[in-house]
Amino acid sequence: MSKKRFSKSQVFFLNPRTCGIHKSGGTRYKVDEHGARSAQVDNELLEQVEAFVGGKNPPGMATIPIAKGAPSLLVPRYFDRRWDKPFEDLKALKKFDDITIGELIDQGVLAVRGGHGSPGNDQRVGDVPYVKVSDIRNLRINVNPTNMVPLKLAKKFWRSENSGLKAWDVVTPNRASSNIGEFAVILPGEERVLLTKEMFVFRVIAGKQEGWDAFYLLWSLCLKAVRMQWQRVTLMQTNREDVGDRYREIRLPRPKSKTWAYNASLAFRNHFETLATSMTTFQQAIHTDGYSYIASVLPDTAPKNAGGQNDDETKTEA
Numbered sequence: 001m002s003k004k005r006f007s008k009s010q011v012f013f014l015n016p017r018t019c020g021i022h023k024s025g026g027t028r029y030k031v032d033e034h035g036a037r038s039a040q041v042d043n044e045l046l047e048q049v050e051a052f053v054g055g056k057n058p059p060g061m062a063t064i065p066i067a068k069g070a071p072s073l074l075v076p077r078y079f080d081r082r083w084d085k086p087f088e089d090l091k092a093l094k095k096f097d098d099i100t101i102g103e104l105i106d107q108g109v110l111a112v113r114g115g116h117g118s119p120g121n122d123q124r125v126g127d128v129p130y131v132k133v134s135d136i137r138n139l140r141i142n143v144n145p146t147n148m149v150p151l152k153l154a155k156k157f158w159r160s161e162n163s164g165l166k167a168w169d170v171v172t173p174n175r176a177s178s179n180i181g182e183f184a185v186i187l188p189g190e191e192r193v194l195l196t197k198e199m200f201v202f203r204v205i206a207g208k209q210e211g212w213d214a215f216y217l218l219w220s221l222c223l224k225a226v227r228m229q230w231q232r233v234t235l236m237q238t239n240r241e242d243v244g245d246r247y248r249e250i251r252l253p254r255p256k257s258k259t260w261a262y263n264a265s266l267a268f269r270n271h272f273e274t275l276a277t278s279m280t281t282f283q284q285a286i287h288t289d290g291y292s293y294i295a296s297v298l299p300d301t302a303p304k305n306a307g308g309q310n311d312d313e314t315k316t317e318a
């Protein structure tokens with residue numbers, strides 16, 4: 001290989017996804033689309049090194065300048081733009097413009113906050129659901145009846161009489177979980193929860209005339225091409241995944257118009273508004289039938305809007 005390829009002012013990053021072994025130490029073999037193993041060892045690390053030494057640029061390779069003003073974050077995965085290609089393809093196909101989460105926050109369209117805190121395992125002896133990063137599943141928060149804290153302790157972590165959450169807030173883990181980028185929506189009546197501190201809570205606070213509301217936000221965050229971007233910005237910190245402030249770089253489709261945004265996210269609106277109505281009816285019925293239920297059936301025994309959500313604020317604009 002020519003020495004000209006090397007430079008003191010550059011760093012070359014390779015981005016192999018396999019190295020020939022499983023985390024258990026066993027040999028990893030390539031598989032076909034049906035999951036059947038072949039006899040060929042799956043070792044992208046070796047393949048990419050051999051390609052690089054042979055003068056080729058392997059897939060995902062990045063060349064980063066080292067000079068004044070160069071990025072201080074030097075992690076190969078962060079510079080692997082293969083994670084962004086699906087979004088670029090979708091953008092070209094659907095012909096929309098994009099906007100980053102950071103820009104939406106700076107423009108006042110989105111507000112973001114962290115979770116509340118993480119009580120000890122021995123303190124989970126109450127009736128307020130404690131939601132961990134692993135409880136964000138299938139666009140919902142999972143209430144685990146074994147993770148409940150006393151109201152007095154919840155208020156200590158809330159630093160208030162209520163959680164500060166509102167119906168239609170959208171939450172995701174921000175570290176310590178492979179669920180980063182997996183979002184859940186808080187339905188009316190679910191505000192009375194304690195979120196682990198390793199969470200982001202997103203809330204649409206402006207931009208309705210442009211098409212921004214909770215349903216459009218959730219729709220855009222659920223696009224596969226958007227979700228894949230999180231794989232690039234989520235890095236390992238010691239032994240935990242961490243997204244830092246790099247979440248601000250995630251690009252979303254900018255609404256072409258209010259009507260376009262409404263139609264694009266209509267299925268999400270219909271599903272979650274129907275679910276919210278059904279859940280309210282269900283819980284009101286079982287709350288007065290004289291029986292006691294586990295938290296995953298009836299998680300909130302406080303008065304409606306205990307989380308500080310006003311009825312008018314739960315309404316969405318068409």
